[in-house]
Amino acid sequence: MSAESNQHLDSETIAFMDACLQKEHPKSYLIAVLHKIQQRYGYLSQAHMDQVAQHMQIPTSIISGVSTFYHFFRLQPRGKFSISICLGTACFVKGADKVLDAFRTELGIELGETTPDGLFSLESSRCLGVCALAPVVTINDKIYSKVTAKQVPELLNSVKAAAID
Amino acid sequence: MKEINLTIDDQALSVSQDTTILQAAEKLGIKIPRLCYHPDLSIEGACRICIVEVDGSRNFVPSCATPVREGMRVRTNSPEIRQARRDLIELILDNHPRECQICERDGNCELQNLAYAMGVRDRLFEGKRKRHEIEKSSLAVIRDAEKCILCRRCVRVCAEVQGVTNLSQLYRGVETVVAPAYEQGMADSVCIACGQCINVCPVAAFLENNSTDRVWAALADPSKHVVAQIAPSIRAAIGEGFGLAPGTPMTGQTVTALHRLGFEAVFDTNFGADLTIVEEANELIKRLEKNDRLPLLTSCSSGWIKFMEHFYPEMIPFASTCRSPMSMLSVLLKTYYAEKTGRNAKDIFVVAIMPCTAKKFEAERSEHCSADGYPYTDAVLTTREFIWMIKSYGINFTMLPEGEFDAPLGFSTGAADLFGTTGGVMEAALRTAAEKLTGKPLTELNFDQVREVKGLKEASIEIAGRTLNVAVANGLNNAKTILERVKKGEKTYHLIELMACPGGCIAGGGQPYPPDNHYVLDPEIARLRAKALYRIDEAKAIRVAHRNPFIEKLYQDYLEQPGSHRAHELLHTTYTPREPRGIK
Ligand code: SF4
Numbered sequence A: 001m002s003a004e005s006n007q008h009l010d011s012e013t014i015a016f017m018d019a020c021l022q023k024e025h026p027k028s029y030l031i032a033v034l035h036k037i038q039q040r041y042g043y044l045s046q047a048h049m050d051q052v053a054q055h056m057q058i059p060t061s062i063i064s065g066v067s068t069f070y071h072f073f074r075l076q077p078r079g080k081f082s083i084s085i086c087l088g089t090a091c092f093v094k095g096a097d098k099v100l101d102a103f104r105t106e107l108g109i110e111l112g113e114t115t116p117d118g119l120f121s122l123e124s125s126r127c128l129g130v131c132a133l134a135p136v137v138t139i140n141d142k143i144y145s146k147v148t149a150k151q152v153p154e155l156l157n158s159v160k161a162a163a164i165d
Numbered sequence B: 001m002k003e004i005n006l007t008i009d010d011q012a013l014s015v016s017q018d019t020t021i022l023q024a025a026e027k028l029g030i031k032i033p034r035l036c037y038h039p040d041l042s043i044e045g046a047c048r049i050c051i052v053e054v055d056g057s058r059n060f061v062p063s064c065a066t067p068v069r070e071g072m073r074v075r076t077n078s079p080e081i082r083q084a085r086r087d088l089i090e091l092i093l094d095n096h097p098r099e100c101q102i103c104e105r106d107g108n109c110e111l112q113n114l115a116y117a118m119g120v121r122d123r124l125f126e127g128k129r130k131r132h133e134i135e136k137s138s139l140a141v142i143r144d145a146e147k148c149i150l151c152r153r154c155v156r157v158c159a160e161v162q163g164v165t166n167l168s169q170l171y172r173g174v175e176t177v178v179a180p181a182y183e184q185g186m187a188d189s190v191c192i193a194c195g196q197c198i199n200v201c202p203v204a205a206f207l208e209n210n211s212t213d214r215v216w217a218a219l220a221d222p223s224k225h226v227v228a229q230i231a232p233s234i235r236a237a238i239g240e241g242f243g244l245a246p247g248t249p250m251t252g253q254t255v256t257a258l259h260r261l262g263f264e265a266v267f268d269t270n271f272g273a274d275l276t277i278v279e280e281a282n283e284l285i286k287r288l289e290k291n292d293r294l295p296l297l298t299s300c301s302s303g304w305i306k307f308m309e310h311f312y313p314e315m316i317p318f319a320s321t322c323r324s325p326m327s328m329l330s331v332l333l334k335t336y337y338a339e340k341t342g343r344n345a346k347d348i349f350v351v352a353i354m355p356c357t358a359k360k361f362e363a364e365r366s367e368h369c370s371a372d373g374y375p376y377t378d379a380v381l382t383t384r385e386f387i388w389m390i391k392s393y394g395i396n397f398t399m400l401p402e403g404e405f406d407a408p409l410g411f412s413t414g415a416a417d418l419f420g421t422t423g424g425v426m427e428a429a430l431r432t433a434a435e436k437l438t439g440k441p442l443t444e445l446n447f448d449q450v451r452e453v454k455g456l457k458e459a460s461i462e463i464a465g466r467t468l469n470v471a472v473a474n475g476l477n478n479a480k481t482i483l484e485r486v487k488k489g490e491k492t493y494h495l496i497e498l499m500a501c502p503g504g505c506i507a508g509g510g511q512p513y514p515p516d517n518h519y520v521l522d523p524e525i526a527r528l529r530a531k532a533l534y535r536i537d538e539a540k541a542i543r544v545a546h547r548n549p550f551i552e553k554l555y556q557d558y559l560e561q562p563g564s565h566r567a568h569e570l571l572h573t574t575y576t577p578r579e580p581r582g583i584k
């Protein structure tokens, strides 16, 4: 995916922007356009936002303002391992916030960010419906149950080790 | 418009219905404290310092954002309001560095003044506050987000006056920061280096990239021959730094101050301005003859030139190729003057005192460096930096005797003085073009049609049996308006003067912060400074650029004739489209 981000936006996104430009307040569709790009590419790259700026004639400072204001926009590609911590009520009560803190310190990144080596990214999710297993962490498609803050370093090491094999 | 009756602090008045409480109070001589408000920008309502009590309202209301209503009863002062305002200021200060004594804005900081006026006498909070590195990538404008109080005046001036929209508020909550897109460096952004964000910032979150250290070092270096040149608009504004009223001309004192600081010779950018006019009028006449690349766009404003390169690269062929007066004079200092005085150009250190931050950028452009790489202008100081140097040196500026510029590059005509104000370059060019086209001296030298301090002016002027359509734009949103008209072919223009700053160089991004009874970018200050320049022009014996005897001699000795190969080599320049491309 990330290689694609340096390329031009795909024709579907361009067609979508063109359709927005036909509407009454074209600039008010900026958020919709950014959503579309995130769906397609997984995040908003600077190159893509630059293209939106030129295509829709909206200054990059404004696009940058919008994309950093809303938490749901990702500004970096997901890591090879996408870590998601459930912050639903059950998980939270059982200490998911402490688990999140442990991931943040271990990886040195915040929610929505990716480690510089591109290996890990961190995000939160809402209730996954497996509250009996709380607190729940998923790494890519794998579910880890009853995770404690203490287990976090070990967990990361094992994922890393598996990746090297 | 409907008149509304209300009372403010028990005084009755009537005002038109589009007035805000804050504006109505000003009519009664009540200045409600404010921070984010600026009379010529859109209303932000961000700081809430301007809160007042309105009968019937449960909460305090922000007076800058609240229109008057019939029968309204407003109270601007009560112990509760005063306490609330103090609390708001304290909240800002809690998240602000404690370094007034070592801060560039010490003594003219709106936050500092407000804190004192609101009665804040303690700084209790010792907790965590936001941390940011100072962003120094730009040669012109640096950004210190740690001091930013998020009033967004800079965001508004950059978008609403300059049409650049380089700045915006990024992230949210405690992480909020005002910066260019992607938080990139100012040098990598569409910033045109005009410095208007510095002017409107109430604190020291935007500043010029300071060059005083380099100048002190050069002055102390015996191997350097350090010379100065001062821009036309400096003489009309510098006095404000020493408590004089805006528009008090201080030309002679400025020359003396420069000598006292150790400059070996003091020249006048005005000489460069006269020369610019001779070359530019020649360019205009040639293009008129061939009906080629019209309108001619003036090129002396470095902020406008950078704007053209980012936003209107398609207009580059229309721009005059003349270097700015500063750069013309600097080139002559390192060629003509060096040869005449038997010096090596490398030993001459040229300091330009400018109203402008964009000139710092211009000075470092490769186009304004010699073939072997040294810059023609070694350092650019803003009016503010220069005022500071004078104070720092212990010079009592207002008591100084009047000095004289060094000859011959210090002699100028009245036309040159006009360069400092909007419409001035146009008027100077028209004087010379008219005399050259008719072959006769003008009887009336003043072109009142282009004189007002106003964003956009148009006039049609009869010269030698033809009508010249001219336009004058300052503040780059106005430049956009006029350039769009040109591009759409709505009207045929022959000459357009463009200046980046609102009012021209007299309101440049490097000029003094306003005195107490004015607000920043108050057009009234610009008017007073412009008036001073018009008075200087009127008082001069020679008021047409090409009749400057030293310019005539310069062509005979050195440059052959206007537009000659030699003149092109030394006095003209080129432009390049720039990334990132701006959004019109
Ligand atoms: S910006 Fe103003 S309040 Fe802040 S440190 Fe400087 S002088 Fe003090």
Ligand code: SF4
Binding pocket: B141, B157, B158, B162, B164, B165, B166, B167, B190, B191, B192, B193, B194, B195, B196, B197, B198
């Ligand atoms: S210097 Fe001018 S263009 Fe650059 S950010 Fe400031 S106001 Fe905008």
Ligand code: SF4
Binding pocket: B147, B148, B149, B150, B151, B152, B153, B154, B155, B178, B197, B200, B201, B202, B203, B205, B206
């Ligand atoms: S940089 Fe200055 S003008 Fe801009 S928001 Fe911050 S305090 Fe206000």
Ligand code: FES
Binding pocket: B033, B034, B035, B036, B037, B044, B045, B046, B047, B048, B049, B050, B051, B062, B063, B064, B065
């Ligand atoms: S001055 Fe009114 S809200 Fe800031």
